[in-house]
Amino acid sequence: MKRLPPLPALYTFLVTAQHCNFTRAGQQLHITQGAVSRQIGALEAHLGYALFQRQARGLSLTREGQDWLPRVQQVFALVEQGVREVGGHRATLQLKAPTCVMRWLLPRLMEWQALRPDVPVELTTTVQHGVDFRREGFDAAVVYGSLPNHGLQVRKLFDEQLTPVCAPSLLEGALPLAQIDDLMRHMLLHPSRDEHDWRLWLQAAGATFAAQGPKQHFETLDMAMAMASQGTGVAIGDWSLIGDDLHGGRLCMPFGLKVTTGKGYYLVSQAKHLPAGLVELMDWLQARANRDPL
Structure with missing residues (x-):
């Protein structure tokens, strides 16, 4: 099995392909134009074919370079996603809730924090019963009223x-x-x-x-x-x-x-790209609401 190319060389290829210019790629990477050229040359030698056509007016991708580019873009997109999502496990989750639900919610959050200190939660209380995620920087909120139906992820806690x-x-x-x-x-x-x-x-x-x-x-x-x-x-x-x-x-x-009364309490969040820790917290609170002996 052929040895995989080094990751730094692939990143240099990605940046160079974006600029099609060794000098501008070096400026973005904070290395010299010569260092970029040597890394690309070493990568091409490792692969056994050229990735760029060297021309008087600059660079252009060969057919093999064109085939490589979307694959390398996908690799680094996955790496970036991993950094964002895995790091999110330790980010403090911002939760908003009306004061009327504090008698139930606060003891459960304290229990959650003892079980999962790696997923800290910061609670903001309010007399308001709703949330506007477009204007408020919360990850999730407990809302009171009718069933929310505005494209949110919703966990029902209990009826009033x-x-x-x-x-x-x-x-x-x-x-x-x-x-x-x-x-x-x-x-x-x-x-x-x-x-x-x-x-x-x-x-x-x-x-x-x-x-x-x-x-x-x-x-x-x-x-x-x-x-x-x-x-x-x-x-x-x-x-x-x-x-x-x-x-x-x-x-x-x-x-x-x-x-x-026909109203209830719901745990809601925006319906896209939820951190794993937030999904776990929402599922856990819903499970507690369902099994609490009331």
Whole structure:
């Protein structure tokens, strides 16, 4: 089997073929014109045929040189791709997520980082529920709403399911929560000013009253959950996001009814050239969402 030509000589051939001029090739390679000529001559001697026709006005590729050029271009394109993709395994992935999903997402990212320290993730939180990859430099994002359909790679995490939650101490107090109408005697904690979530749940529960009693509004779901865990009142929460709080005893569900809103949480990224580490992270988070005991 004939010995393969040296890689540096092939790269010199590639640059020289682009310029068809030893001098300009030497300038790009930061070597002399004579050094380029000697490397090409040695490569031709190794192959056993000429790659260039030497003419008074410059160089031109021989038939063999023309056959070699696309093959050498492909070799170095693969090398460049390997450098880019393999190096990407250690690049920090930029992830964006709304604050409402932090109660679920942050512990999972900490678990991922312990399992895969070679694929670090930097998390940016926001009150926004979407992402614009054309203007924002994120590798992936968790978005809330309807199923995204804009040419993105999408992993569904879970559906939104609304249910009242409160601190266990509230159930043990003087005002029981045995039936829906008992909510009238407690402060209702709203994660938004439009009170949409509470109205939706009360309607589905067949409540005989509107959410017009004592109330307090918050800017985020996480703030409402934090106040509920302190026994301040009853919040309307997303059951899909508070599994850790329920299992840890910080929150409890006074009623079993969960109302699906038709919205959900999705992990999305641009649908091209995803680093292997990002694909692994997205698949892992989706698998965790599917198997978490909620």
